[in-house]
Amino acid sequence: MAKQIKHALVIGGGVAGPVTAMALQQAGIEATVHEAYQGDAVGVGAGLGLAPNGLAALDVIGAGDLVRALGDPMQSIVLQSWNGKRLAEFGSPGRLEPTRLVMRSDLYQALYDEALRRGIRIEHGKKLVGVDEQPGAVTAKFADGTTATGDLLIGADGIRSTVRGLIDPAAPSPRYAGLQGFGSMYAAAGVVPDTGGKMYMTFGKRAFFGLQVIDGQAVWFVNLPWAEPLSQPQAVARGAERWLAELATACAGDRTPAAELIRRTDPAHLMMTGPMESMPVVPHWSRDRLVLVGDSAHAPSSSSGQGASLAIESAVELAHCLRDLPLRQALARYEALRRPRVERIIKAAERTNSNKAAGPVGRVLRDALMPIGMRLISPEKMAWQFEHRIDWASPAAA
Structure with a gap:
């Protein structure tokens, strides 16, 4: 068991922040969540799909059933053209549970409350403005003049991440x-x-x-x-x-x-x-004692249907690696496990967005070619997105 990391600072209190803190707690690492806004995010956001892989990642930390109770099953997605012509229908492979349609506000509230129930501290009004890095520690500096020091700082602060810019000032924008x-x-x-x-x-x-x-x-x-x-x-x-x-x-x-x-x-x-x-490829997910998780590192467009699920997966996988490996190896292993998967899904979502924004000529071509293309894509060929599982019980390999 790697004992280098005893206390982590989690920047961002949305969906990824509380999940990261709960996963770290399960790995034996204390975490405090620092949220920029004074209030909570109750009532903010529309509906989202939580895929089987996201639910499975929540199961690892004992929060899957909590979320299942919130949503309604989405057995499949039916794609149509403007005139009602069916272009395609697809869903999770039959051996897997369906994606669940959940209101983001409900998901946020459930995870926030569960983190508090588990004794995780969530501090509001803590807008990160900088860091002070010392040998063996990192100190977060907040806009209100306060600071917090830990062994690791985790940016779960979304697509406009401050932590991403601190890791790499040349990092791309959304x-x-x-x-x-x-x-x-x-x-x-x-x-x-x-x-x-x-x-x-x-x-x-x-x-x-x-x-x-x-x-x-x-x-x-x-x-x-x-x-x-x-x-x-x-x-x-x-x-x-x-x-x-x-x-x-x-x-x-x-x-x-x-x-x-x-x-x-x-x-x-x-x-x-x-x-x-969506986020273009982010070249650097970590530096020294700073690391990104969720949308700050890999935000697919909402067209992917995987944004929340990928963020939850990454939070759990990061904690898994930190549990078992020295810090430098843990961060390298975490990125190696996550980057190929998330970038493949981001590319697929970008293709979907180009179809949504198609002009008159592009729309005709899309409607003519999509049924042919979709016939070549069976649910089994898409199963890799939904079947992903994190083997928490096994040691994370270096």
Whole structure:
């Protein structure tokens, strides 16, 4: 057992932060989570898919069933063209449990509460502004003038990570996919029938639309092509009523319930999730006693359906390696295990985004060629994404 790391500073209190702290605790390493915002993230974010591999990673730290209770099964995803033509249908291989549709706010709250229940300290209002590195230790410096010292500093601070820039000032910035994200829930009884555990996704003429109806509740989202990225605050400032009109117009020519659901949505219930982005390849995941986990290192676009699951996997794998190996070897092994997998998924999501933002000619080619291409991709060929498991019981190899 490697005993170099006794206390870790986890920067970021979203989804990856509490999972990282719980995994470290299970590995015998104390962790404190430092969150930049004064308040929590209850009510922030739309729905997301938690894939079988993400649930399995949560099982390693005893939190899988906690999350399963929150969501609804997504048995498969049905891809359609704007005129209702079915392009493809795919899901997890039948031997695996289905992906679960979970509201990000619910996931955050459950993991946050569980971390507190396990005795993990979460401090708010701790915006990281710099670090002071000493032999055998690292000190985090926060905007409020306070500091904290530990054996390792872990950046779980998202796609706009401060820690990433401290590790490598030349690190890339997020890449905009040309799409803005929106979503909501609507009591759809009598408007849209239950979708039978399936998520229907439509490549519309002017926007990409997703819909799943569960027990009379329609969970919908729209990816709207938009030339320049708008931050979430900028999108909010533009006004929910204005966006709903824009979204309804964008979906009006498609043979889907999109325009009707959007027109019926209360502006107060519209969720504006900001620009759809992904991270280009991040050359350096660690330096000395600094390391990245989750979106700070590998943020796939939401089109991947794997963002939260990959972040959870990486948090658990990092703790696994730190448990068994000296620090330098642990960080090298962690990156070697994770980088090929996450970069393969990021590339696949980028191809999906290019289809969502296709122009008139590209749309015709996409709709003609996608059914042919999808026939060549069986669920078994996609199983590598969902079957990934972390062997916590076995020592992490150097």
